[in-house]
Amino acid sequence: MHFRHRRTLALAAVLAAPVTLHAQGFGLNEIGSCAVSRASAATGAPCQDASAIFWNPAAGTRLQRGLSVYGGLAGIQVNGDFSPDNGLPASIFKANVPVEYPPHLFVNWNGGNRVAAGVGVYVPYGLTSQWNDDFPGRFSAKRASIATIYVQPNLSLNLTPGWAIGGGPIIGHSTVELAQSLDLSQQRISPTATFANLGITQGTEFGRAKLKGSAMAYGYHVGVHGRLGTSVQVGARYLSALTFKYDDADASFEQVKTNLFVPDSATGAALGGAPAGTPYDLILARQFTGAGALVAQKVKTEITHPAQLEAGIGYTAPTGTLLSFDYAYIYWDKFKELPVDFQGPAAASSRSLIEDYGNSSSYRFGVEQTFSRYRNVTGRAGFSLTKTPAPPETVTPLLPDMDRRNFAAGLGIPLGGRYAIDLGYLHVDTKGRRGRIIERTSYSQTADQLNSGFYRLNANILSLSIKATL
Secondary structure: OOOEOOHHHHHHHHHOOOOOOOOOOOEOOOOOHHHHHOOOOOOOOOOOOOOHHHHOHHHHHHOOOEEEEEEEEEEEEEEEEEEEOOOOHHHOEEEOOOOEOOEEEEEEEEOOOOEEEEEEEEEEEEEEEEEOOOOHHHHOOOEEEEEEEEEEEEEEEEOOOOEEEEEEEEEEEEEEEEEEEEEHHHOEEEOOEEHHHHOOOOOOEEEEEEEEEEEEEEEEEEEEEEEEOOOEEEEEEEEOOEEEEEEEEEEEEEEOOOOOEOOOHHHHHHOOOOOOOOEHHHHHHHHHOOOOOOOOEEEEEEEEEOOEEEEEEEEEOOOOOEEEEEEEEEOHHHOOEEEEEEOOOOHHHOEEEEOOOOOEEEEEEEEEEEEHHHOOEEEEEEEEEEOOOOOHHHOOOOOOOOOEEEEEEEEEEEEOOOEEEEEEEEEEEOOOEEEOOOOOOOOOOOHHHHOOEEEEEEEEEEEEEEEEEO
16 A cells, blocks of 8 residues: 555644734734734834834833833634535534733833833734634644744934934744644545545544644844924834744654444455455554654744834824824735645655735724823724735635734723833624635635635734833
8 A cells, every 4th residue: 555645734834824813814913902902003103111112113212211111911812613615504613712822021221311222022923723623624724823932122212302213133933833634535545546536535534643843033123213293203113024944843643543444355455455344544553653654753844924014103182192093014925835845754745835925904093092080091992904915715724814803992000100001902803704624736726616615703802011110
């Protein structure tokens, strides 16, 4: 029997596309509760806390003199499902995504002499997709997880009283995990035949694959901020792309019982002479040990976390109300194909997976007002519209990406003169989108040929940050 492990190729797709709901692709914007409350409109008019190191690296000199510390986390709850085209209510498959808690921590020192220095630790890319055992797309991905942490030392400088620049290097660390079911019907028994030719139905699970890997990458982040009179401020930032090379990822495999038997001698002959009645599980067990294809092995691939360009403007009305607008442009067009290089028995199956993303945009609006009569509590609200970078052919169980509408609100609550708590809530709403549960193998395949159902997604995000000025 010439059994070749073809479906493990889908393993590496997770390295590029775990689910997240708030930003385009697999990006995250839950960096600071003030920014969450404003729907991420925080580059032209940065929040008055140390998270400005991310939202505008030039704004460190705009913070209060002394040491500013800002840290917290966001709880992200994702809801989703997939409805196949048969239209039966019983066939709606719900996602089973755990609540995730990406953290953030920023420290900034402003000496009041035109220069400020600090460091930020944050998660700009990541999150998780996860489906139940009955989901038909589990052969593409049952669970996929990515977490990428950036560490950014930062220096900001006032060029003039109205204009500042800033930036610093980025040190990135990324980890990935994938659990994926293996479909027996798709495995080859010869160069021209698969188990499907022996009558094995599509979606017959005989094993599960797991992948774990990590990588480091380096980049930079720069920003500029200016004041135009007393009521208008403008700003822009550029976060470079980082390419993570997962050169030492581990792939492992576990057999799942099919409880099927060789039905007749003709089928047994195609399987190397197995007698009728032989358990398929006994035949397949050889592939999980020794020289089999489904043994532990290494995988190499790489992913470019895209560059971000964002610019914005803020206007402070005579009432003290701050109105802000940002435009963000994310360079997802670098994410065209995902190379997969197996280092073990599956090496002959190495190739590139088709993603074919395009660049995408986000429009962000925020409002903020401090109420002196209520102990200087600050109220915030925001709305953003985010366009997806995924083409119609790349809406998958790994990342059923779609356009999002984000509605935000929050409070800043002072605790004495030096401390404050920020609370932010954001709801992500989508219209849903048609997608696929199978792999795309050629650029000639269209969405009409590939897509077989409808994905729905929404999310609720609650963010908490503590601010200290020392």
